[in-house]
Amino acid sequence: MRTEAGGGTAPWRGLYAITPDWNDSRRLLDATDAILSAGCRTLQYRNKTASPCHRQEQAVALRGLTRRHGARLIINDDLDLALFCDADGVHLGEDDGALAAARTRLDQAGPGKLLGASCYQSLDLARTAARAGADYIAFGSFFPSPTKPQARRADPALLAAARAETGLPVCAIGGITPDNAGELVAAGADLLAVISALYEAPDPGRAARQFTILFEDRP
Numbered sequence: 001m002r003t004e005a006g007g008g009t010a011p012w013r014g015l016y017a018i019t020p021d022w023n024d025s026r027r028l029l030d031a032t033d034a035i036l037s038a039g040c041r042t043l044q045y046r047n048k049t050a051s052p053c054h055r056q057e058q059a060v061a062l063r064g065l066t067r068r069h070g071a072r073l074i075i076n077d078d079l080d081l082a083l084f085c086d087a088d089g090v091h092l093g094e095d096d097g098a099l100a101a102a103r104t105r106l107d108q109a110g111p112g113k114l115l116g117a118s119c120y121q122s123l124d125l126a127r128t129a130a131r132a133g134a135d136y137i138a139f140g141s142f143f144p145s146p147t148k149p150q151a152r153r154a155d156p157a158l159l160a161a162a163r164a165e166t167g168l169p170v171c172a173i174g175g176i177t178p179d180n181a182g183e184l185v186a187a188g189a190d191l192l193a194v195i196s197a198l199y200e201a202p203d204p205g206r207a208a209r210q211f212t213i214l215f216e217d218r219p
Helices: 025-037 052-069 079-084 099-109 123-132 159-165 179-185 204-215
Strands: 014-018 042-045 073-075 089-092 115-118 136-140 172-173 191-194
Touching: 014 025, 014 136, 014 204, 025 042, 025 191, 042 079, 052 073, 052 079, 052 099, 073 079, 073 115, 079 089, 099 115, 099 123, 099 191, 115 123, 123 136, 123 159, 136 159, 136 191, 159 172, 159 179, 179 191, 179 204, 191 204
Parallel strands: 014 042, 014 191, 042 073, 073 089, 089 115, 115 136, 136 172, 172 191
Antiparallel strands: none
C-alpha cells in the first residue's frame, strides 16, 4: 500500500474534494484554491461535460495548483488524462477498465502512482480491488446525493469491515455534509469524498475547514 504520492508527505486521510462539472475554469480554480488552502490534501478532477481539450487544460491547471499546496491530484475515470498531466493517480469505477491493467500502466509511469477503486456496497469488489493493486477503496452512496440521485446506498459498517479485511484506506462518498460527516469518520472512514457541500457552498474554504477539523484528533 502506498501512503505518499508524488514525493509528498500528506497523510492518506481527511477531506477528499471532487470537482463539479464546471466549465468555467477560473471559477473552478478559485474555489479549489480556497478548499486546498483550508487544509484539503486530496483532490479528484471529475468533469463529465467538458470537451477532451478543455479537460486537459483544467487538469493541467489543477496539477499546478495541487503542487503549490502539497496536495494529491487524482483523475476520475481517465487513465490517459492522469498520465498526460502527471497526476498522482487515477480513480476507476466498475465500468472504467481493468484495475490490474491500470496498475501496470501506473507503475510503468513512475513510482508512487495511486489507484483508487469504487466498490459501492460490495466487500467482494473491495477484495478484488485490493488483489489488483488498489491503494484505496471507496464506498457509497451513504446519503442521498445531488450528483448521483439514483446511486445505490451503502451501510457505514462497510467502512471498518473493508479496512480490517483489506488493510487499505477507505473512502466514503455520497451526500456527505458537515452535519452527517462525523458519523462516517466515527464508522472508520479515512477519507470523505465531497462535491456539492464544498463547491456549492457560499464559502468553499470555510466548508472545507468544517470537514478537515473532523480528522485533527485522529492519529
